[in-house]
Amino acid sequence: MSRLADALLPRACSSCKTPISSRQTDLLGLCDPCCIGVTLVPPDACPGCGGQVPSTADSPPRRCPRCISRPPTFERLKAVVVYGGTARDLVLRFKHGKAFSLARPFGAMMAAVAARDGLLEGIDLVVPVPAWPARAVARRYSPPARLALEVARMTGLPCDAKVLARVRPPSSAAHTSPRQRYEQVRGAFAVRRPDKVSGHAILLVDDVVTTGATASEVASVLLAAGATRVVVVAAAISLPDEV
Ligand SMILES: [Zn+2]
Ligand SMILES: [Zn+2]
Helix, strand or coil, X not given: CHHHHHHHCCCECCCCCCECCCCCCCCCCCCHHHHCCCCECCCCCCCCCXXXXXXXXXXXXXXXXXXXXXXXXXXXXXXXXXXXXXXXXXXXXXXXXXXXXXXXXXXXXXXXXXXHCCCCCCCCEEEECXXXXXXXXXXXXCHHHHHHHHHHHHXXXXXXXXXXXXCCCCCCCCCCCHHHHHHHHCCCEEECCHHHHCXXXXXXXXXXXXXXXXXXXXXXXXXHCCCCEEEEEEEEECCCCCC
16 A cells, blocks of 8 residues: 555645645545544444444444344445545535545545455446536536546456436435435436446445435446446445434
8 A cells, every 4th residue: 555655645735735745644645634634434334334333233244223224235335534524625625526636545545445345356347326417517527437437447447437327416405314315316327338237246436425325226226237236435424423
């Protein structure tokens, strides 16, 4: 990883723009004070949703109560950072089209975490969660597609952003319950290239995972089109206050 880190090191902190020395930063390109605001998702996070597992959970595999009562359609999910503090600011800037350059460090970390935790084994294709076209145009890029390209570049896996399409616009309603989120995304995605999906294991890439509803819906569409397995890697995860 150190060679990778050296290659990616920027000259200024990617959050506050303070000049930083080459050995002072992590893969997100943050200075030490900004690093303190970034929480990495621990390796023992729930393999189902990437969230926290209570210490009383059975082991292994330690899944959270939410995943036990309502298993997601994808096999596993891994996120890199917890959506909060400095990481929240970085992810929001990237998500809103204002920090194109963050695709590279986020993608590198996603590839590293996916490799570390065995998500890449047997994977045939990297596919991003598709953006609503008008939104991608307004933001000048689709954040999940940029991340998927970086993950593919780092892992050497093929990537295809045209396999899936978003066929219904995202809801603008804020503060929805997990149940409402699942209803909002139902039927929002379609497989455009079933020939690329059928019989293949897919690594699905997203920017931020909140309830897991979007990833779960996309995974079910891919599985219905014949995908053998779907695993998910995300830049950030928004953890519920209580598990
Ligand atoms: Zn900083
Ligand atoms: Zn879980």
